[in-house]
Amino acid sequence: MSSKSKGKPKIAVFKFASCDGCQLSLLDAEDELLAVADAIEIAYFPEATRAMGKGPYDIGLVEGSITTYQDAQRIQEVRRECKTLVTIGACATAGGIQALRNWRDVDEFVRLVYPTPQSISTLKLSTPIAEHVPVDFELRGCPINKSHLIELIAATLAGRKPGIPSYSVCVECKRRANVCIAVARGVACLGPATQAGCGALCPSYDRGCYGCYGPMETANTASLRNQLHVLGQTDDQIVRSLRGFNAWAWQFRKASEESEHP
Amino acid sequence: MNGRGGRTIRVDTLARVEGEGAIYIKMAGDRVADVKLKIFEPPRLFEAFLRGRHCTEAPDITARICGICPVAYQMSAAHAIERALGIHIDPAVRLLRRLLYCGEWIESHALHIYMLHAPDFLAYEDAIAMAREQRPIVEKALRLKKIGNRIVQLLGGREIHPLSAAVGGFYKTPTKQSLLELRTDLEWALEASLETVRWTAALQFPNFEQDYEFVALRHPDEYALNEGRLVSNRGLDIDVAEYEDHFLELQVKHSNALHSVVRGRSSYLVGPLARFNLNFERLPDVARKAALEAGLRPPVKNLFRSIVVRAVEMVFACNEALRVMREYEPPTAPRVAASNRTGVGQAITEAPRGILYHRYALDEKGLILAAKIVPPTSQNLKRIEDDLREYAAQVAAWPIEEATWKCEQAVRCYDPCISCATHFLKLVVQPDEASRG
Numbered sequence: 001m002s003s004k005s006k007g008k009p010k011i012a013v014f015k016f017a018s019c020d021g022c023q024l025s026l027l028d029a030e031d032e033l034l035a036v037a038d039a040i041e042i043a044y045f046p047e048a049t050r051a052m053g054k055g056p057y058d059i060g061l062v063e064g065s066i067t068t069y070q071d072a073q074r075i076q077e078v079r080r081e082c083k084t085l086v087t088i089g090a091c092a093t094a095g096g097i098q099a100l101r102n103w104r105d106v107d108e109f110v111r112l113v114y115p116t117p118q119s120i121s122t123l124k125l126s127t128p129i130a131e132h133v134p135v136d137f138e139l140r141g142c143p144i145n146k147s148h149l150i151e152l153i154a155a156t157l158a159g160r161k162p163g164i165p166s167y168s169v170c171v172e173c174k175r176r177a178n179v180c181i182a183v184a185r186g187v188a189c190l191g192p193a194t195q196a197g198c199g200a201l202c203p204s205y206d207r208g209c210y211g212c213y214g215p216m217e218t219a220n221t222a223s224l225r226n227q228l229h230v231l232g233q234t235d236d237q238i239v240r241s242l243r244g245f246n247a248w249a250w251q252f253r254k255a256s257e258e259s260e261h262p
Numbered sequence: 263m264n265g266r267g268g269r270t271i272r273v274d275t276l277a278r279v280e281g282e283g284a285i286y287i288k289m290a291g292d293r294v295a296d297v298k299l300k301i302f303e304p305p306r307l308f309e310a311f312l313r314g315r316h317c318t319e320a321p322d323i324t325a326r327i328c329g330i331c332p333v334a335y336q337m338s339a340a341h342a343i344e345r346a347l348g349i350h351i352d353p354a355v356r357l358l359r360r361l362l363y364c365g366e367w368i369e370s371h372a373l374h375i376y377m378l379h380a381p382d383f384l385a386y387e388d389a390i391a392m393a394r395e396q397r398p399i400v401e402k403a404l405r406l407k408k409i410g411n412r413i414v415q416l417l418g419g420r421e422i423h424p425l426s427a428a429v430g431g432f433y434k435t436p437t438k439q440s441l442l443e444l445r446t447d448l449e450w451a452l453e454a455s456l457e458t459v460r461w462t463a464a465l466q467f468p469n470f471e472q473d474y475e476f477v478a479l480r481h482p483d484e485y486a487l488n489e490g491r492l493v494s495n496r497g498l499d500i501d502v503a504e505y506e507d508h509f510l511e512l513q514v515k516h517s518n519a520l521h522s523v524v525r526g527r528s529s530y531l532v533g534p535l536a537r538f539n540l541n542f543e544r545l546p547d548v549a550r551k552a553a554l555e556a557g558l559r560p561p562v563k564n565l566f567r568s569i570v571v572r573a574v575e576m577v578f579a580c581n582e583a584l585r586v587m588r589e590y591e592p593p594t595a596p597r598v599a600a601s602n603r604t605g606v607g608q609a610i611t612e613a614p615r616g617i618l619y620h621r622y623a624l625d626e627k628g629l630i631l632a633a634k635i636v637p638p639t640s641q642n643l644k645r646i647e648d649d650l651r652e653y654a655a656q657v658a659a660w661p662i663e664e665a666t667w668k669c670e671q672a673v674r675c676y677d678p679c680i681s682c683a684t685h686f687l688k689l690v691v692q693p694d695e696a697s698r699g
Contacts, residue, residue, distance in 0.1 A: 017304040024329045046278075048389070049278065049387050051391075052277075098307060104311075143422040207428075
C-alpha cells in the first residue's frame, strides 16, 4: 500500500470475474499481514487501498476468470506489468463456477438474468488466465488456503519453489486420521481425485469432498466415476458433482462429459 | 460557483470496497448535473446456472457470489429452501446459525470499520499506512476480525466459503466444549468492540442528514438476523414472501445499474443504519447503553455515523455470541432430513450490509426450476446515487482532490459489495466495435 518503500519488492492484486474471496485471504492473514506489509510494498490492491501504485510489479496476484472481451485485453496488459504472475483460486485457475455457462448457450443464460440482454457484453466461455497468458504459478482452491498464499509470497521473494502439495485429499484425510467416509459410510466423495490444500475439511465435517481444489494432476476420474456409481450415484448426480467450482479443469470436464453421454 | 462550471468528480477505480466500480459526478456550477455509480464487474449469471442444480447445492453455490459475506448467502439459501420443502429446523440449529452469523458480522464489520472506512476519517490511504503510525489500533482490528473468523471457522471449517451449513441444519455440529473455548476471545472482543464504539464516536462527521426510508427485518424479541417480518419507518410491515409484491427493480436512464425501489415510493436504505433505527429497543442493554453514551439515538440519519453503528452492532454480535455459547446444547441430529418435493420458498436474512433476498422454485426431484437473488448492495444503489447527488453539491466548492475523496468516503459508508450486486445488475456496456466477442 502507500509507503516509503524504495527497493522493496512490489506486489499487485488484480481482479477479474470472481467473488473477491481469494484476495480477501491476504487481509484474512491477520497474524502475518503487518509483517508481509513490512517486507513488501503492496503497490496495487484496490480492495485495500486507494493508492494506485504504477507497475511494473515483482509479483502479480490474479483473481478471477476471463468472461468479457475487455478483460481478455486487460489480462495482456497485466501480464506485461508483472515479473511473476500467479493465479489465485479456482476462477483464475480453472474458470470458476461461472464456467458452467460453457456447456450452455450463453445468450440464453443472459436472457434468464437480464431483461434487456442485448446490452450485456459477455464472452461465450469463462476461461482460466492460463488460456490467455503464460502463468508462473497457480494457487488452487475455492477459496485458496491463506497459508499457501503466504508461502508463495515468501518463496517467490526467496527465489525458491513454493512448497505446496500436489497429492490428493485422501492423503490429508489419512494425516488427520479421518475414517474414510466413502468406504465406511458410503458418502459420495471427490477426495480421491481432488488436489489437497484445504486440509480435508469436508470429510472432517462429515460430508464428502466437493472438489474446491480441482482435479489433481494425475486424477483417476474413471475410477472415481465407477466408485460413485457403486455408491448409488446416478449419472446426473455425477455430472453435477464434477461441475462445481473447477468444472472447466480438463480432467473434471472430460469426466463430466463422459458421464453426460455414457 | 464562478469558474467552476463543467467540473467532473471522477474516481475510475473505487478503492476499499468489495468489487469493481467507479464514480462519475458531473457538476454544472455548484449544481449536480449527473451522478453515476458505474459498475464494471463482469456478470457471472448465478441465477441462470442454478437452474437444474439440486436444492441442497444452493448454499454452497451461492456462497461463491461473495467472499466477504458467504455466510449470508448460505443462510438465505438454506432458509428459502427449507421453506419450499416445509422443513422446520431444530432450536439448537437456529442458535448455531445465529452464532455463525455473529462471526460473519464481527469479521465483516471489523474489516470495514478499521481497514476500509476509518482511513478515510483519518486521512490515510489505507490501514497499512495507518498501522505505521497507529499500530496498536490496527493490531486490535486484526484481532477482532480474527475472532469473528474463528467463530466461522469453528462452525464452518474455514472463514471464506465455510462448508458445514446445510439445508435443514449443519453437516456437523460442534460440541459444547468447543464453543466454550471461544469464551476468552469473545470476552476480549466485547470489550474491544465497546472501545471501538468510543473510538469511532470521536471521529469527525460531516453534517449530512437525509430523509431515508429504512428497511430491515424485525423479530418480536431479538435483534433480527435470520428471520422476522420486513418493516420500514414508512409503514411497510410484510411477510418476507411478499417481498416481490412491494419492491421493484427499475431501469433508470441515467444509470447503468438496475435500481431497487419500494413500489409507489422511491429509494430505500438497508444495512446497519436501518437495523439500528428500526430495532434499537431489541439490542441488548450493553449495546444500547454504548450507543446512547456515544450520542447515537434513533433515528440516526447521518450516513457517516454508520461507522459508529457498525461498532454498536459488533457489541451486539459479541454479546449474542457469548449468549449462544452459554445456552447451546447440541441437537439430537445435526440436520433434519428432507424429502424432495415441488414448492416455492423465499427467505430474507440480514447480511452485514443489509437484507439479502432469495427465492427458489423446486420440482418434484428437488431440482431448482428458478432462482432469484437480490443482494443488499443492489438495493442500496439508488440510495447511494441519491446521497451522492446531495453530498456532491455540499462539497462542490472544495478543491477537486478533496471533493473526490469525500465522495468516495460517502460511498464507502455503505460498505458496498459490488461483486454481490453485479450478478443481478443490469450491466450496460457501450457496444463498441471491440466488444462483440
